[in-house]
Amino acid sequence: xxxxxxxxxxxxxxxxxxxxxxxxxxxxxxxxxxxxxxxxxxxxxxxxxxxxxxxxxxxxxxxxxxxxxxxxxxxxxxxxxxxxxxxxxxxxxxxxxxxxxxxxxxxxxxxxxxxxxxxxxxxxxxxxxxxxxxxxxxxxxxxxxxxxxxxxxxxxxxxxxxxxxxxxxxxxxxxxxxxxxxxxxxxxxxxxxxxxxxxxxxxxxxxxxxxxxxxxxxxxxxxxxxxxxxxxxxxxxxxxxxxxxxxxxxxxxxxxxxxxxxxxxxxxxxxxxxxxxxxxxxxxxxxxxxxxxxxxxxxxxxxxxxxxxxxxxxxxxxxxxxx
Amino acid sequence: xxxxxxxxxxxxxxxxxxxxxxxxxxxxxxxxxxxxxxxxxxxxxxxxxxxxxxxxxxxxxxxxxxxxxxxxxxxxxxxxxxxxxxxxxxxxxxxxxxxxxxxxxxxxxxxxxxxxxxxxxxxxxxxxxxxxxxxxxxxxxxxxxxxxxxxxxxxxxxxxxxxxxxxxxxxxxxxxxxxxxxxxxxxxxxxxxxxxxxxxxxxxxxxxxxxxxxxxxxxxxxxxxxxxxxxxxxxxxxxxxxxxxxxxxxxxxxxxxxxxxxxxxxxxxxxxxxxxxxxxxxxxxxxxxxxxxxxxxxxxxxxxxxxxxxxxxxxxxxxxxxxxxxxxxxxxxxxxxxxxxxxxxxxxxxxxxxxxxxxxxxxxxxxxxxxxxxxxxxxxxxxxxxxxxxxxxxxxxxxxxxxxxxxxxxxxxxxxxxxxxxxx
Numbered sequence: 001x002x003x004x005x006x007x008x009x010x011x012x013x014x015x016x017x018x019x020x021x022x023x024x025x026x027x028x029x030x031x032x033x034x035x036x037x038x039x040x041x042x043x044x045x046x047x048x049x050x051x052x053x054x055x056x057x058x059x060x061x062x063x064x065x066x067x068x069x070x071x072x073x074x075x076x077x078x079x080x081x082x083x084x085x086x087x088x089x090x091x092x093x094x095x096x097x098x099x100x101x102x103x104x105x106x107x108x109x110x111x112x113x114x115x116x117x118x119x120x121x122x123x124x125x126x127x128x129x130x131x132x133x134x135x136x137x138x139x140x141x142x143x144x145x146x147x148x149x150x151x152x153x154x155x156x157x158x159x160x161x162x163x164x165x166x167x168x169x170x171x172x173x174x175x176x177x178x179x180x181x182x183x184x185x186x187x188x189x190x191x192x193x194x195x196x197x198x199x200x201x202x203x204x205x206x207x208x209x210x211x212x213x214x215x216x217x218x219x220x221x222x223x224x225x226x227x228x229x230x231x232x233x234x235x236x237x238x239x240x241x242x243x244x245x246x247x248x249x250x251x252x253x254x255x256x257x258x259x260x261x262x263x264x265x266x267x268x269x270x271x272x273x274x275x276x277x278x279x280x281x282x283x284x285x286x287x288x289x290x291x292x293x294x295x296x297x298x299x300x301x302x303x304x305x306x307x308x309x310x311x312x313x314x315x316x317x318x319x320x321x322x323x
Numbered sequence: 324x325x326x327x328x329x330x331x332x333x334x335x336x337x338x339x340x341x342x343x344x345x346x347x348x349x350x351x352x353x354x355x356x357x358x359x360x361x362x363x364x365x366x367x368x369x370x371x372x373x374x375x376x377x378x379x380x381x382x383x384x385x386x387x388x389x390x391x392x393x394x395x396x397x398x399x400x401x402x403x404x405x406x407x408x409x410x411x412x413x414x415x416x417x418x419x420x421x422x423x424x425x426x427x428x429x430x431x432x433x434x435x436x437x438x439x440x441x442x443x444x445x446x447x448x449x450x451x452x453x454x455x456x457x458x459x460x461x462x463x464x465x466x467x468x469x470x471x472x473x474x475x476x477x478x479x480x481x482x483x484x485x486x487x488x489x490x491x492x493x494x495x496x497x498x499x500x501x502x503x504x505x506x507x508x509x510x511x512x513x514x515x516x517x518x519x520x521x522x523x524x525x526x527x528x529x530x531x532x533x534x535x536x537x538x539x540x541x542x543x544x545x546x547x548x549x550x551x552x553x554x555x556x557x558x559x560x561x562x563x564x565x566x567x568x569x570x571x572x573x574x575x576x577x578x579x580x581x582x583x584x585x586x587x588x589x590x591x592x593x594x595x596x597x598x599x600x601x602x603x604x605x606x607x608x609x610x611x612x613x614x615x616x617x618x619x620x621x622x623x624x625x626x627x628x629x630x631x632x633x634x635x636x637x638x639x640x641x642x643x644x645x646x647x648x649x650x651x652x653x654x655x656x657x658x659x660x661x662x663x664x665x666x667x668x669x670x671x672x673x674x675x676x677x678x679x680x681x682x683x684x685x686x687x688x689x690x691x692x693x694x695x696x697x698x699x700x701x702x703x704x705x706x707x708x709x710x711x712x713x714x715x716x717x718x719x720x721x722x723x724x725x726x727x728x729x730x731x732x733x734x735x736x737x738x739x740x741x742x743x744x745x746x747x
Contacts, residue, residue: 004594020523099639119641120525121595142643143525179525206522207530 005054005127010221015127015136015311019186027190031155034301040077041303050311051080052209055152058084060139061098061117066275067139067149070299071114074306080112089232098122099129110134114197119178120144133201135313137306143177147275148309152302154191156294157229159301160270164188170197170223170265171214172255173233174204176244180274181233185212200255203244213276220255226265232257232273235282247283258284270294324366324741325349327359328702331371332648336376336675340380345570346376348698349740356694371702374735377674379411379442379699381681381690382625383579384555386653387444388719389432391420393595396632396719398432400653401439402718406716406745407615408653409734410628411442412682412689417449418476424449424460426468433469441744442680443699445685446712447501451490454478462498472499472553472687477602479507481541490550502541503555504562505603509533513596515645516604520589526643528606531559538562545576553684554578556629558603560613566620577684579623580614581629582658583649583724587611591724597638598724601629619666625681626662628655632720650720654711659728664731670705698741707733733741 006015013026040048060068068084075082087101098117100178105113112135115123120142127136140146142269154164169188175181175198188196191214199208199217210216217223224230226275235251244253258272271283271293279285287293326348333344333356340356344718347355354360377668385405387394405413415432417423423432429446437612448470450451455478460690462473463590473493480486480502510529515521534557542565545552557580566578583601588608592599599605617623629647638645655677663673682690689699711728713721737745 006701097636097640117641119643121643124405124595125639125641141525142641143527145525183524206524207517212517212522222714251385 005124006235013312015123016313017136017138017145017181019147019150020189022190024190024192027151027154027187030121030151030305030308030312031158033312034140034155034304036300037304037307040307041300046077047079048077049079050163051075051078051314054080054314055109056080056082056112056114056310057105057110057118058082058111059087059105060085061087061115062123063088063114063138064140064185066319067090067116070302071139071306074301074303074310077303078307078310080310081319098125102126102129106108106130106134112137112310114139115138120141124235137309137313140179142179143182144179145183146179148302148306149180150187150307152298152305153184153231153272154187154296155270155305156300157270159297160294164191165192167193167229168195168197168227169231170191170199170227171231171233172199172220172223172240174235175200175209175233176204176206177236177239178233184231185214197223197227220261221264224261227265228269230257230265230269230271231260232271232283234274234276235278237278253282256280256282257287259286259290262287272298275299324637326367326692326741326743327363327365328369328371328376328700331374331376331702333414333512333692334454334671334674335692337679338693339671341671345595345665346692346700348700348738350563351698353692353694353696353698354485356692358607365728369702371438372617373628373704375428375670375704376700376702378631378678378690378692379701379737379739380409380655380677381415381685382630382652382677383625383681383684384581385410385413385415385630386632387415388632389419389435390428395634399439400460400492400717400719401632402436402439402631403636404652404716405442406521406737406739407655407717409699409735409737410652410702411737411739412445412685413442413608414445414447414452414471414685414688416447416474416476418454418478421455421611422449423447424452424454425471425741426461426464429465429468429470438610439627440742441739443689445469445687447471448473450475450500450585451480452675456480456485459492463496464492466496466498471687472501474501474555477503481495481507486540487544487548490544490548490576492551494548494550497551499551501553501555501702503603504534504537504541504557506537509536511547514600515592516589517608518589518607520592524592524595524665531606534559534562534603534728535565538565542574546574552576555621556581557614557617558583558610560605561608563617563622567617569621577624577626579627579681579684580618580623581627582651582655583629584611584614585618585626585662586658587724596641596724597640597642598649598722600642600647601649615666617660618662619668625684626655626659626676627681628652630718632718633722638722649723650716650718652718653716654723654730656701656734657732660705661730667680668693698738700738702736703732703734705732707731709733
């Protein structure tokens with residue numbers, strides 16, 4: 001069996017592929033580093049020279065505007081050179097294999113790859129293929145993981161709630177197809193959240209989801225009772241086409257976050273969403289734009305968290321011989 | 324060519340033999356066991372002291388990839404792998420390109436295999452034309468061309484009426500139908516067992532009910548039509564239970580399991596190791612234990628390699644896009660021995676699962692060392708350890724979840740039809 005490629009022999013982070021298996025101090029280090037960058041993003045000159053001269057390739061095999069943009073901004077604020085590649089529209093359609101693409105880009109002296117891919121595990125394949133010293137950040141792979149999203153969610157929770165150890169957190173929605181949810185569950189449990197709930201109809205839950213250490217609720221009102229944090233998930237419209245759900249209307253009625261349902265949570269509960277939101281499907285505008293929503297701060301923190309991950313990975317590179 | 328294999332531990336499960344006995348081979352046949360036939364002067368004496376002498380192995384599923392997939396493997400490479408693994412008879416599934424649905428294709432395959440003069444190749448014919456699940460093949464013609472059974476390989480046969488008609492037609496002639504129980508709708512785009520690992524890794528799942536729902540359908544139709552049905556590659560504990568129940572009720576079904584599923588579980592996928600992408604999917608440790616026990620108790624009749632050479636390009640891609648399958652011909656013997664050791668099964672019982680039991684399912688006279696039988700013999704060192712180095716395998720398929728593992732039991736000689744076709 002192949003080893004986990006994201007930590008080196010000393011346990012230092014070489015790639016960020018998944019939250020699963022990361023020690024709590026690594027997560028805390030990322031969050032603490034991000035805190036120091038939040039100030040940078042608020043300054044007039046929003047740049048630090050930490051990654052000057054480094055080449056970062058934004059390698060998106062699946063379309064994305066938001067995530068790619070936040071990575072690009074984060075890299076530029078660290079003074080790196082950023083190249084954006086939307087591979088879904090170029091070499092893959094010409095039949096070039098994934099690893100051939102990687103070889104070609106490595107030959108252009110890339111220092112870091114930010115990878116989004118529709119297949120679970122694709123960033124692992126890439127990380128294992130690269131020579132040491134080139135880093136991979138998983139920007140979302142299939143249904144598997146979206147570690148920087150989970151980290152920015154953790155940052156946001158810590159910002160508003162200070163501590164993880166007394167929290168009750170509910171994740172609501174399409175867990176079956178959600179890479180965000182999988183990473184959130186791991187991050188929450190590693191950081192010591194004692195009660196993680198998932199709320200969804202049975203058709204949107206992975207098999208044996210309780211083995212991930214979560215409590216399963218099918219009734220949203222029950223699932224939200226007395227929680228401190230509500231993590232909403234995006235429901236893609238295509239889920240209505242199979243036999244997973246009958247309609248967006250029925251879904252909204254039973255699993256959409258409305259002020260009524262949110263009233264079951266603690267009065268100071270915060271509401272989060274990874275975006276883009278489907279208003280009126282998984283979340284009511286009154287909640288999304290309401291006082292308990294921290295959805296926009298999430299986006300702001302996301303840049304600092306991605307800067308933190310990039311700088312930590314770059315700092316872990318072995319020094320070049322002629323440096 | 325007369326060969327005298329002396330001082331070996333002769334294990335012949337069909338004849339209930341496990342003793343130090345000499346074996347005499349002449350004119351391609353077993354000329355004598357234990358006592359030297361009159362006037363026997365060997366051209367070659369093999370000293371098998373400390374070695375096991377057993378019938379050549381019989382494999383129920385080895386993909387040779389011809390015709391159509393020669394870039395993955397060729398008849399030549401896979402036949403060399405077979406005899407290196409002590410396999411002297413093998414059944415090849417019909418999922419070639421084109422599928423084995425016409426007598427001409429089957430004759431060509433038999434002919435090409437024959438001139439290579441290595442293991443005996445027994446084609447399994449396609450049950451429906453093009454494996455499309457719509458029209459029956461000319462089963463009787465295919466039998467005359469050399470097919471020993473009919474199957475749908477891993478292609479879906481969703482139309483239940485077509486399946487029933489195929490079973491009825493096969494039953495008319497007493498043909499055997501080999502089916503791998505799997506409901507195509509429940510598989511959909513699944514690539515891994517729908518359990519804890521798939522949930523964690525975000526891989527599309529194939530639930531165990533995909534097997535049991537299909538099994539229920541097959542068992543009911545087998546009873547209804549009276550067809551001889553062999554169930555291929557069971558993978559779940561519930562599946563094993565259903566087969567046991569069917570056998571207890573007197574249904575004449577047989578059943579096999581692959582070497583992969585007797586050792587591995589979903590956990591072996593690790594961090595998306597595409598070598599563990601198999602059909603059917605590796606299931607839980609509990610399922611694996613039930614398969615091992617089913618094989619011991621006899622619910623599962625035979626162990627097979629499910630040899631599927633895949634080229635590197637089809638494995639060096641993300642797990643969900645990778646091609647399923649693992650190479651296996653060279654691992655069948657050591658893994659059968661390992662199972663025996665771990666489950667407290669005698670060597671004789673273990674070898675039965677890879678010799679006369681599969682031969683009986685195939686309906687061929689092989690897998691035993693009775694005087695007069697074709698001299699297909701395997702001589703192996705039961706105590707030799709070796710490490711699975713994919714590059715050193717003779718099969719063109721280097722894809723195996725057992726890479727790097729230590730195996731015990733190494734083939735020294737393989738005889739097919741009285742000729743030494745492999746020697747190490």
